[in-house]
Amino acid sequence: MRKKFMAIAMSTLLMAGALAGCGGGAKQEANEIKIGGNFELTGSVANYGKQAVNGIQLAIKQANAAGGINGKQIKLVMADNKSEAAEATNAITKLITQDKVVTVLGPATSSNTIATLQVSQDNKVPLITPTGTSEKITVDNGKTRPYAFRSCFIDPLQGTIMANFASNTLKAKTAAIYIDSSSDYSKGLAQSFESVFTKNGGQILGQEAFLQKDQDFKSTLTKIKAMNPDVVFLPAYYEEVGKIVKQAREMGMNMPFLGADGWDDAKVVEIAGAAPLNNTYFCSHFSSQDTDPNVVKFREAYKQEYNQEPGVFAALGYDAGLFLIDALKRANSTDPAKIRDALEQTKNLQLSTGMMTVDANHNPIKSVVVLEMKDGKQVFKEKIAPQL
Known part of the structure; x- marks a missing residue:
């Protein structure tokens, strides 16, 4: 009887140990580190998500080929948020609670990223957005979110860069702002552009709004045309940008249109046409015309892997992968808290888009480029170095 009892007890202990191995976020298979990917693989901004994932997968492939992290291979577990905030929340919940990842990369857009933050912070699992630029992602009511990071610069910097470009390079005295009122990204950029442009002595003649997935913009464009601004600031994503610029040019609105990194996708030319652009x-994080050896190395590796030129979202996805891989090496652990600490301590890390140091608000200090569209091609205009 005693032997039977001991056998049952041992069986119970073994079962408990097996279940414990499938437990919290830091538990991993012995030979792998599970990373979550929460991206827009379908829906209105799927091109952003797919490019970012390409970049991340390339960084992981290179790291694994070089021996991984302390002998462990990185495994990327993907979830499609369908370009919707509610789906993004569902995706991160699954990745953390069911797939047991130690860090989540993504989403790509600001609104979708913001929708996932509470889950990340409550579970104390680091989140890195490659391309979410809203200031609210890393800072909440003046306090840095402890588990939120990014590998791209923030909206206030983009708005500042383009306001200064309008004032100093284009010599604009007046501007109109045309925003996507359903987008935190768009609203944040508009605020920073207006603040800096008016400080420069410029005048904002008015602001109009549209909604993502709108098709006909002529009513609000008519109002902007009547203002007769020197420039129009259009902080939006490529699908709406292409349609708006095309319709504006058809209406005889020939003034410069300005934007930010949401413009930076080849699809915008397909939608608008080359001449209207x-x-x-617009400002962005990366230029394929950059001759920096690190940019050239990344471009060649990406083209070899995917047989196409990388866009900015691919570059930032790659950077997010390098950012995390570097932190995993320095943390020497799959404990999310230790990974978080290593991310926070990142300094002078060489990425595809330049050198990066993480500031006190978990935002990268890095360079910005301004690009001009000419006959459907991006032309490098200016590069602005980071302010350290």
């Missing part, structure tokens, strides 16, 4: 400018 002439006399438009």
